[in-house]
Amino acid sequence: MRMNPDNRRLGLIKLTLFIACLLPFGRLLWAAYTNDFGANPVEFVQRWTGTWTFNFLLITLCITPLRSMTQMHWLLRLRRMLGLFCFFYATVHFLSFIGFDHEFVIDEIAKDIVKRPFVTVGFAAFLLLIPLAATSSNWAIRKLGGRKWQELHRNIYLISILACLHYFWLVKATALIWPIIYTSAVLTLLAWRIRERKRKAIPVPQFPAATPLKFFRRKPE
Numbered sequence: 001m002r003m004n005p006d007n008r009r010l011g012l013i014k015l016t017l018f019i020a021c022l023l024p025f026g027r028l029l030w031a032a033y034t035n036d037f038g039a040n041p042v043e044f045v046q047r048w049t050g051t052w053t054f055n056f057l058l059i060t061l062c063i064t065p066l067r068s069m070t071q072m073h074w075l076l077r078l079r080r081m082l083g084l085f086c087f088f089y090a091t092v093h094f095l096s097f098i099g100f101d102h103e104f105v106i107d108e109i110a111k112d113i114v115k116r117p118f119v120t121v122g123f124a125a126f127l128l129l130i131p132l133a134a135t136s137s138n139w140a141i142r143k144l145g146g147r148k149w150q151e152l153h154r155n156i157y158l159i160s161i162l163a164c165l166h167y168f169w170l171v172k173a174t175a176l177i178w179p180i181i182y183t184s185a186v187l188t189l190l191a192w193r194i195r196e197r198k199r200k201a202i203p204v205p206q207f208p209a210a211t212p213l214k215f216f217r218r219k220p221e
């Protein structure tokens, strides 16, 4: 593939990615259609959507380092879609929680959010995702201004840390392997960003401006 695909190719890549991003949701619909949710359907849906929310969070966070390492700048144009899919799966995850666990009873939902720390943390991550999804359009970027938009979207780092805590808190001590793997991935991606920021902050050595040669040119004898 060429380093920078033209608009038609990029459109094709985007379409393929869009379909691929829908596959986990399709799997859920298929399980509903064939009644293949296993012994505990609620657990299946919550785990599936939770896992895919986290997967999309990680994939979205991978775009910047990948682009920097490969110089494939067009990757940046896929980031918005990936981020929105993260929000989409988080919303389905949240809906499955309020629907299956609490039958949409607001009182019950609020009590659970306050009572169970892993739900509190997951809920905080979800709340923080909302403004990011809401300001993902070009219009919102223009309205906010690049700097403010970037500052707001840095919340993705906090969200990813909350997602790790949520995961650690909810699994039993015997099943820590997956939270450890996901957290290692998050920490690696955050460490890469910190290193990049430090690297960019190192001032470029300033050399004195070259003195115009004409002042040194010897007059013809």
Ligand code: HEM
Binding pocket: 043, 046, 047, 048, 049, 050, 051, 053, 054, 057, 090, 093, 094, 097, 113, 119, 122, 123, 124, 125, 126, 129, 159, 163, 166, 167, 170
């Ligand atoms: C960025 C947001 C979120 C992420 C990344 C996330 C991620 C996850 C993950 C990875 C799992 C476990 C999957 C597994 O065991 O294989 C999970 C389970 C769960 N999450 Fe979330 N979650 C998020 C938000 C929320 C929110 C907003 C709620 C509810 C308010 C919530 C409630 C739950 C529940 C009830 C479970 C199932 C726990 C169980 O199996 O007993 N999550 N989530």
